[in-house]
Amino acid sequence: VACANAKRLPPPGWTKPAEDVKKVFSPTTRELQPNLGSKHHIGNPIHIYPLYENGFRAYRNQSLRDNHAESAALYAEFAQIAARNPYAWSHGGKVESEEMIARVEEGRNRMICFPYPMLMNAFNNVNLAAACIVTSAGFARELGAAEDNWVYPLGGAGTRDSYDFWERPSFWWSPAISRSLDAGLDVSGVKKEDVDFYDLYS
Numbered sequence: 001v002a003c004a005n006a007k008r009l010p011p012p013g014w015t016k017p018a019e020d021v022k023k024v025f026s027p028t029t030r031e032l033q034p035n036l037g038s039k040h041h042i043g044n045p046i047h048i049y050p051l052y053e054n055g056f057r058a059y060r061n062q063s064l065r066d067n068h069a070e071s072a073a074l075y076a077e078f079a080q081i082a083a084r085n086p087y088a089w090s091h092g093g094k095v096e097s098e099e100m101i102a103r104v105e106e107g108r109n110r111m112i113c114f115p116y117p118m119l120m121n122a123f124n125n126v127n128l129a130a131a132c133i134v135t136s137a138g139f140a141r142e143l144g145a146a147e148d149n150w151v152y153p154l155g156g157a158g159t160r161d162s163y164d165f166w167e168r169p170s171f172w173w174s175p176a177i178s179r180s181l182d183a184g185l186d187v188s189g190v191k192k193e194d195v196d197f198y199d200l201y202s
Helices: 045-059 064-083 098-102 137-143 175-188
Strands: 111-113
Touching (some): 045 064, 064 098
16 A cells, blocks of 8 residues: 555566556445445445454344453454564554543544444554465575475365355354365364464454
């Protein structure tokens, strides 16, 4: 986004893309496709994730108050971790407290889409990137990559839920994620108890 705003696309040092890039995706400027969702002005992640949050809350028989408190505690923990991470966008800034994150008020923490106020929302214009180089052990050595940074993929799987959120069988459970996890473990020859860390993203 920063490079787009500076009119430096592609970014310096990047491979030239096959097609010229004039702009980058922005959820705030994207037009919704003409469908059932757009008819009701629902279609961006900022609208849909609250449906899942409320669906999961209802499935757990959790009150609105308890759900809000649980989310505030979780986001406060994220804020503490980010404060110690030099690569976090908020590193070195004010660490928002659990109480501040929970307090809905005009301005700094206004309600965005129930049940999420501003401080419980992702900031879509924050640059975030990662890379994984897939190569042979021999070439990794030739590149000088330290062996303690090597990761050996055992297997993988992938499915997807319907893009049309209203066609999904449930808002509290994802058949696609469940099947992908089961199949990924199966093709990798491991059980869930064998995995030390899970990195889950929607």
